[in-house]
Amino acid sequence: MPRHDAADLARRLGEHAEAVCRHYLSNGRRSGNYWQVGDVRNAPGRSMFVRLRDSPKGSPGKWTDAATGEHGDLLDVIRESLGLVDFKEVADEARGFLAMPPPEQRSPSAKSPQVPTGSPEASRRLFAMSQPVLGTIVETYLRGRGITTLHGIGALRFHPRCYYRPDDHGPTETWPAMIAAVADLNGIQTGAHRTWLRPDGTGKAPVDTPRRAMGELLGHAVRFGVPGTVMAAGEGIETTLSLRCALPEMAMAAALSAAHLAAILFPPTLRRLYIIRDSDPAGDGARDALVERTMEAGIEAIVLTPRMEDFNEDLQHRGLPGLRCWIADQLTRSDRSRYLALAA
Incomplete structure (x- = not known):
């Protein structure tokens, strides 16, 4: 790729620096005008700083790792966080993230191979x-x-x-x-x-x-955060994200339906699963099946029950303080102090 094309991609990524960081450096968090994370490979920590806004010190997207002295731009972030080697793959990933058309040098007649619908x-x-x-x-x-x-x-x-x-x-x-x-x-x-x-x-x-x-959906999910020993799983995206508003540091997964929730696969590190219940017959069936599977796997299962039909209704009608108060007694004492304290 010509140097000016790479520079243009880096500049465009810099215009969306925070969105890039939230996606590829998800283990970090914003601190003022910077995104802090452990390293360019998305390790937890605070030694790497990514500039989010233009300043006299540099343009957005430039980063430095204080622990190693490494530095670069957001193309480097994409390469290292995804483990890519070929720069074409990095550029293609960047264009996909930015929703850009293919490069101009690509022949108009060169179409991507057809893939089965729904695959x-x-x-x-x-x-x-x-x-x-x-x-x-x-x-x-x-x-x-x-x-x-x-x-x-x-x-x-x-x-x-x-x-x-x-x-x-x-x-x-x-x-x-x-x-x-x-x-x-x-x-x-x-x-x-x-x-x-x-x-x-x-x-x-x-x-x-x-x-x-x-x-392919069975066993898989829409995932928010990296699970460790504790995570939560529910059916719908909005329901799961609603609970995440109250527990933003807890890893969560939306299985998309009751049947798929019942069949969700467990991370090997998991020791406690919070089951985000929907108050309907399908939700009850998913809860029962999932509790049985967690017991067989030696994982503790705790059911989180909403006041209304689901946690999104709770959030909209009771507000975030009301939702936090409602779920507090449903968490273990250690998770209450760990996750609700962080959310406060």
Whole structure:
């Protein structure tokens, strides 16, 4: 790639420096005008600083690791955090993140190989064609549902014109959509979930089935955070994100349906699973099946029960302080002091 093309990609990434960091350096957090993380490979810690805004000291996206002396730009972040070797892969990943068209030197007749509709590869292409959610109508939609904890949601993206085919096989339509990456325990994307939205983000699109999944879903989930010994798992994305507003440092996973929640795979480090229950017969069935599986695996299972139908209703009607108060007694004492104290 010509040097000026690489510089242009780095500059474009710098314009979205915080979104890049939240996606590729998800173990870090913002501190003033910088993103702090352990190192360029996304280790937990605070020795690496990524500049988020332009300043006399440098342009956004430039970073330095105080512990090692390493420094670079956001292209280096993408390369190191994903373990890429070929610079073409780095550039392709950057263009996908930025929702940019392919490079001009590519022949117009050189089309990507066709992949089966609904396949894992098709889901990965859809996600790569989408863009970060901050500043888009996906953010408007989530905030309208009371969900304001939006760091660490790199598994969600926005597509402005996502194809929708009605169930009656009518003409294909396009609507803006929230695209969620479904991943296995190793973080490899196996599928995608689409939520079609109104153009102003005030709710779901007025179509018969505004939510659909594609790819390989069984056992996998939309993942927020890296699980250690404790995590939470629920059905819907909005329900899971609602609980995450109260417990922002707890790793969580949305399995997308009751049946898939019952079959979700457990990380090898897991010792305690919080089951985010929906108050309906399907939710009860998923809870019972999951409790049985955790017991067989030697994992402690604790069911979190909402006051209303689900935790998103609780969040919208009771507010975040009310939600925190409601779940406090449902957590173990150690997790209450660990996670609720951090959220306060």
